[in-house]
Amino acid sequence: MDASSQPDIRTQALACRDAARQLAQLSSIAKTALLEAMAAALEADTDAILAANQRDLAAATQKGIGTAMLDRLALNRQRLAGIAAALREVAALPDPVGQVTRDAVRPNGIRVQKVRVPLGVIAMIYEARPNVTADAAALCIKAGNGVILRGGSEAIHSNTAIAAALRRALRQAGVAEAALTLVEDLRRETMLTLLQLNDLVDLAIPRGGEGLIRFVAEHARVPVIKHYKGVCHLYVDRAADLQRALGLLVDGKCSRPSACNSLETLLVHADIAADFLPLAAQALAGRGVQVRADARARAWLPDAQPASEEDYAAEYLDLIIAVRVVDDLGQALAHIQQYSSDHTEVIATEDAQAAERFVQSLRSAVVMVNASSRFSDGGELGLGAEIGISTTRLHAYGPMGLEALTVERFVVRGEGQTRA
Numbered sequence: 001m002d003a004s005s006q007p008d009i010r011t012q013a014l015a016c017r018d019a020a021r022q023l024a025q026l027s028s029i030a031k032t033a034l035l036e037a038m039a040a041a042l043e044a045d046t047d048a049i050l051a052a053n054q055r056d057l058a059a060a061t062q063k064g065i066g067t068a069m070l071d072r073l074a075l076n077r078q079r080l081a082g083i084a085a086a087l088r089e090v091a092a093l094p095d096p097v098g099q100v101t102r103d104a105v106r107p108n109g110i111r112v113q114k115v116r117v118p119l120g121v122i123a124m125i126y127e128a129r130p131n132v133t134a135d136a137a138a139l140c141i142k143a144g145n146g147v148i149l150r151g152g153s154e155a156i157h158s159n160t161a162i163a164a165a166l167r168r169a170l171r172q173a174g175v176a177e178a179a180l181t182l183v184e185d186l187r188r189e190t191m192l193t194l195l196q197l198n199d200l201v202d203l204a205i206p207r208g209g210e211g212l213i214r215f216v217a218e219h220a221r222v223p224v225i226k227h228y229k230g231v232c233h234l235y236v237d238r239a240a241d242l243q244r245a246l247g248l249l250v251d252g253k254c255s256r257p258s259a260c261n262s263l264e265t266l267l268v269h270a271d272i273a274a275d276f277l278p279l280a281a282q283a284l285a286g287r288g289v290q291v292r293a294d295a296r297a298r299a300w301l302p303d304a305q306p307a308s309e310e311d312y313a314a315e316y317l318d319l320i321i322a323v324r325v326v327d328d329l330g331q332a333l334a335h336i337q338q339y340s341s342d343h344t345e346v347i348a349t350e351d352a353q354a355a356e357r358f359v360q361s362l363r364s365a366v367v368m369v370n371a372s373s374r375f376s377d378g379g380e381l382g383l384g385a386e387i388g389i390s391t392t393r394l395h396a397y398g399p400m401g402l403e404a405l406t407v408e409r410f411v412v413r414g415e416g417q418t419r420a
Contacts, residue, residue, distance in 0.1 A: 009185070009193050012051040013148060013200040015178035017121050017406065020146030021281075023179050024118050031142055034173045035091035038141075039084040041165040043347065046080055046169035049165070052157035053130065053302035060154050062127070068258035068317040073128035073155055083134045086385040090138040093383075096403045098142045110414040115405040118144030118393045120202035123194055124387070125150050125216050127208030130158035135385035136205075137166050137180045141312035146203070146371060150183040150191055152208070195220040205400075210315070227365075227391040229315035230260035230343040232373045234330040235358070243278050244370060246283055246347035252286045252346065252373040258317050260389065261344055261376040265322045267314060267332045268297065273325045277301055284321065293323035312339045329354055332360045340364055342391040344376040364396035365391050 007015075026034070037352040042049070048269045060073055102114035122145050124136045133149055133176045140147035151159040163182040167187050171176050185189065195204055198221045204239055207218040236245045252263035268276055277300035284291060285303065292311045293304040301323065311322040312335070336345055344366040347358040355369045366376040376399065378386020383401025390396045396404035 009183065009190050010197060010200070012178070012181050012183070013121065013194065013197050015048060015176070015289060016146040016148050016181045017200050017227040018119050019145070019176035019179035020118065022176055023146060024097070024144040026144070026175075028097075029329060030039070030173075031095065031144070032091045034175065035087050035138055035142060035167040037173060038134075038138065038166045039087035039091070039171055041169040042084045042087070042162065043079065045161065045165040046077065049158065049161040050075060050077070050382055052161035052268065055153050055157045056130075059222075063154075065128075065154060070156070071256070073259040075128065075158060077328055079131070080163070083131050084350060086131075086135060086379060087138045089379065090142050090385055092400070093142065093402055095142065096406045099406075102410055110412055110417050113411045113413075114408045115411050116403070117335045117409050119405055119407055121146045121148065121200060122387075122405065123148045123150065123201045123204040123222070125191065125195075125204060125208075125212065127152040127212055128154045130155045130162055133182070134166065134208055134322050135163040137163075139387045139402060139405055141179060142199075143402050145202075146179045148181045148183060148194065148195060150186075153186050156184070156186065165325050168415075179335070185221050192219055195222060198222045207388055222382060222393070225390045225392060225394065227341070227343060227389045228262075229341045230262070230389075231264050231315050231339055231341040232344040232346070232376070233265045233267060233336050233340065234263050234346045234348065234373065235267040235326075235329075235336070236269060236272065236276055237329060237351060238271040239351035239354060240269075240272065240276075240348040241350055242272065242279060245276065246279050248346060248348055248370070248372050249280055250283050251285065253284070253321050254319070254402065255290060255374055257319050259374070260315070260317075261315070261373050263321060263346075263373050264314060264316055264332055265339070267324050267326050267335060269329075269332070270296070270325050271299065271328050273300060277323075277325075280323075287319070289319045289321055289413045290319055294325060296325040297323045311354060315341070317362075322328060329357060333358070336362060336364075343389065344368065344373045344374050346371065365389065 030209040096116045099116040126132045162376045167177045201222045202222045213226045229363045292307040293301050342364045346368040359367050378399040378401050386399045
């Protein structure tokens with residue numbers, strides 16, 4: 001659609017706000033049925049959505065877009081079925097709206113409650129992630145919010161096809177389609193205007209590369225939930241089960257290296273380096289992983305390149321990993337505290353005291369003991385789909401699901417009490 005033929009972004013935001021007010025009045029049963037219908041609409045439009053995605057992939061390939069972004073952009077029948085399944089998972093989750101989180105009677109007889117209510121209108125700013133179109137819509141609608149989706153140009157055909165299916169379900173349920181507004185005017189000035197509509201937009205959530213997230217954070221007048229990058233660490237302790245640790249390494253680095261919860265740095269206790277690193281070298285080499293290591297680690301990693309300070313701070317999103325040998329748990333913690341992006345950290349150990357020290361010493365949004373970093377995901381942590389990951393310590397921290405799209409307000413019930 002030509003940008004000049006679309007309503008301006010403020011008009012779209014006004015319509016979304018009005019639709020959000022309608023959503024906020026829907027019952028839990030009605031919202032669940034709506035999300036079920038949206039999942040079915042996605043499945044019904046599978047062929048059209050995949051055809052649109054092929055157009056996006058062809059254009060992205062022609063532009064020379066990197067493999068990590070291509071992987072995030074690509075859809076197939078299995079991934080699309082997974083998106084529909086995620087919508088149904090969200091539909092089945094308990095509705096947070098109306099949940100009473102505090103209930104007390106004061107000495108003067110007034111009853112004070114804290115109750116979850118929708119945030120209002122959420123603006124999603126994202127890059128080559130067409131699944132976000134469906135995930136964000138499901139989570140926002142289940143929590144009673146309207147959502148304004150501004151995807152990247154590289155996924156415009158995929159996003160449009162997905163949004164068309166979801167909006168059809170809204171229309172058939174008698175809900176204003178503006179509750180899910182897809183911004184098709186992708187000019188930067190339009191996005192800037194959206195980010196400054198602090199009288200209409202209640203929260204902005206950027207998902208994509210560090211450059212996009214910093215741009216949104218620097219230009220927004222609305223609150224922003226963000227995480228700049230995922231520099232995730234695996235520390236293999238002296239008391240680790242080495243085969244278990246090897247499994248965590250391979251899964252964390254190789255199962256989907258373009259994901260922000262993939263491993264970027266491996267730290268190995270010096271006492272077990274001679275046993276573990278040759279195993280790691282063989283496993284990583286067999287999967288095409290390039291290793292960059294410090295001098296101590298290179299004694300057992302002969303094909304590794306020297307690691308620089310930049311390597312330990314890098315989010316590769318590729319089959320590359322930085323490796324370092326550390327003297328003890330304290331040195332591992334110091335390294336993580338220096339280079340962490342506060343996303344996800346993992347320890348492999350059979351020592352309960354070491355595990356507890358690791359958990360208590362780090363402030364990252366997700367800390368894991370003997371589990372893959374790839375579980376740092378809203379769906380895997382029981383949130384259904386996730387709308388984003390926060391490392392900003394505002395009202396949400398870590399993977400964000402339904403509750404993070406509500407706020408708590410006070411509801412006070414009295415019998416005519418006055419303060420005077």
